[in-house]
Amino acid sequence: MVDRVEGEAGYLLHSRPYRESSQLVDLFTLNHGRVRAVAKATRQRSKRGASSALLPFCCYQLSWRGRGELKSLVRAEALEPGRFLREQALFSGLYLNELIFRLVHEHDPHPQLYSCYQQLLGQFGYGAAAQPLDEAQLRQFEMVLLDELGYGLVLDCEGVSGKPLLAAGRYDYRADTGAVPGRHFSGEQLLAIAAGELQQPQVRAAAKQLLRTVIDFHLDGKTLHSRALYRHYLDSDTAQPIPFAQRQP
CATH class of the missing domain: 2.40.50.140 (Nucleic acid-binding proteins)
Structure with missing residues (x-):
């Protein structure tokens, strides 16, 4: 050491x-x-x-x-001015920090993840003008995190049989085995997620469900407090309506 x-x-x-x-x-x-x-x-x-x-x-x-x-x-x-984030921007930042805190092992460097994290913080801006991350940015960070930890998604073939995914097929995804024939996701959605094509709302929704399932598996029962805080914020009387593209995890 x-x-x-x-x-x-x-x-x-x-x-x-x-x-x-x-x-x-x-x-x-x-x-x-x-x-x-x-x-x-x-x-x-x-x-x-x-x-x-x-x-x-x-x-x-x-x-x-x-x-x-x-x-x-x-x-x-x-090395830079402090970012005093508020509301949705704050919850975005707390979520990134907690994912790293919960899932990255001590003294295990991940330069690519560090670079991705730094770039996303740069997207916030400073002070009252700070903007939250959109769903596509959050999903991309989650995928980089899983890749860096060795838990990357395999979305081009079935996990057990190795057969290529079909755009017209229907699949489930298991964190320990990969994609299997099922009903939760279309092959078209999984292939779009693999390609990073998250422009369509249905693909973003599928990516959110998929990544939450995989991340929760690797959290092994640990709670993400940033999610609970965000839900509490949305339920409060002071919460402002949030456009779909800005909704958080």
Whole structure:
């Protein structure tokens, strides 16, 4: 295990209080994957009333040390302005962060996933003008995530027989075996998802159902709190109507 890392690019995924004034932080980094560290005294305020706590959705230059699984964060320098996301944009960001937090193993680098995550954060913009991700962007991220973890969808042939999928056929999809003859998805939908052609509402709906099933399988019973928060938001009196293309997971 590396004793010390200097100047590593990364983002805050999740944090929680640790002891009196510190935070336990989970970071997503370019070359070291997900890293857990203690950020000391970040909950204290300076004489000016400012807090040194890390912010989500902001790229940092990070340095840490330590031989065990739990590192000690020694420096975090912001490389860009903070993104203070609201409403639908916030739920999009929370969903991305939680997927990485729940599914990516510690110290397992995924440069392609990191690049995809960084590009999507760039789509948000800043401040009040921040825009949520649309369904196609979320589905593409989910597929990159599954590919990087070795759980990629196989949508060109049946999982057991190896027969090519037929556009006119009907199929189910099992996370552990792949596509099998069934009724939930048309072959045309699965082939369109495989090609990344998510323009049609029916294909987007099929992709959402398919990817949720596969992701839930690999979560192995873990709950995604970002989904529950979003459902609560939609049920609240203050929620604004959301166009179909902007609806979240």
